[in-house]
Amino acid sequence: MEQAVEYLDETAALNRKLKSIIIPNLIQFIGLLVLLIVGTLVAIPAIQNVLDQVGSTDQLPKTTLWFKGVLEGLIHFWYIPVTIILGALIGIYFYIKTPEGKYRYDNFKYKMPIFGPLIYAIDFSRLMRAVLLNIRNGMRIQEALETSKTISSNLVMLSLIESSINNILVGQSWIEPFEKSGLSSPMITEMLKIGMQTDLAEMIEKLLEYMQIDIDNIIAKIIKVLPQIIYIIVGILLIFVTVVVLVPLIQIYMGTWLFSAYL
Numbered sequence: 001m002e003q004a005v006e007y008l009d010e011t012a013a014l015n016r017k018l019k020s021i022i023i024p025n026l027i028q029f030i031g032l033l034v035l036l037i038v039g040t041l042v043a044i045p046a047i048q049n050v051l052d053q054v055g056s057t058d059q060l061p062k063t064t065l066w067f068k069g070v071l072e073g074l075i076h077f078w079y080i081p082v083t084i085i086l087g088a089l090i091g092i093y094f095y096i097k098t099p100e101g102k103y104r105y106d107n108f109k110y111k112m113p114i115f116g117p118l119i120y121a122i123d124f125s126r127l128m129r130a131v132l133l134n135i136r137n138g139m140r141i142q143e144a145l146e147t148s149k150t151i152s153s154n155l156v157m158l159s160l161i162e163s164s165i166n167n168i169l170v171g172q173s174w175i176e177p178f179e180k181s182g183l184s185s186p187m188i189t190e191m192l193k194i195g196m197q198t199d200l201a202e203m204i205e206k207l208l209e210y211m212q213i214d215i216d217n218i219i220a221k222i223i224k225v226l227p228q229i230i231y232i233i234v235g236i237l238l239i240f241v242t243v244v245v246l247v248p249l250i251q252i253y254m255g256t257w258l259f260s261a262y263l
Helices: 002-054 062-076 079-097 099-111 116-136 141-151 155-169 176-181 186-197 200-254 257-262
Strands: none
Touching: 002 062, 002 200, 062 200, 079 099, 099 116, 099 155, 116 141, 116 155, 116 200, 141 155, 155 176, 176 186, 186 200
């Protein structure tokens, strides 16, 4: 119970940190996107009408005209992208419900950029905590793994545990599946190997201390890198807003179109 409460507290703290980073930038991103769409659909036609009424030969930027055409096409044929998106989401949903799809999805969660190593580290740490508890209660490693596998719902982790148990039955190393998966760091597998030759319970306890430090480092990297990625995305959208909406407005404000209208 103490381990469960500690895990839930850590998860809640991580979620709060990630929300504090993502939500303000997400609001900013949505605001810029709304500005881009509304500006393109409202301000750009108004600017074009001004140019046409005074007889100016100035043209709106090609990027503005292109994006305006894309938006008008999406509005006119809205059912096509909606159908494609809904079809893709429904297809992905039912594919994930299949055993192969669930396995591939769980494998993606462990190998996805940024969050993948953290998800695996947390799951493996929970597994080792359960194994340690069972070993201290007098179980052998095979029984400890068999009992502890229910702690995870990830098919990749369950597959590794089953392979590990099968290795024990045929007289091979139970650590080998985790090592060959490439998900566990060499330090983790080496510590387990040393534990098998000395005191496994004591080594798993040290391993958990090391993994907690590793998890904290991963979280620190995510908190450091995630804002930078979000800033890049928001910055690209801001540039696009400037090119599509603000440049035509600046042209109107500067009044250069009056020269072509006079001529």
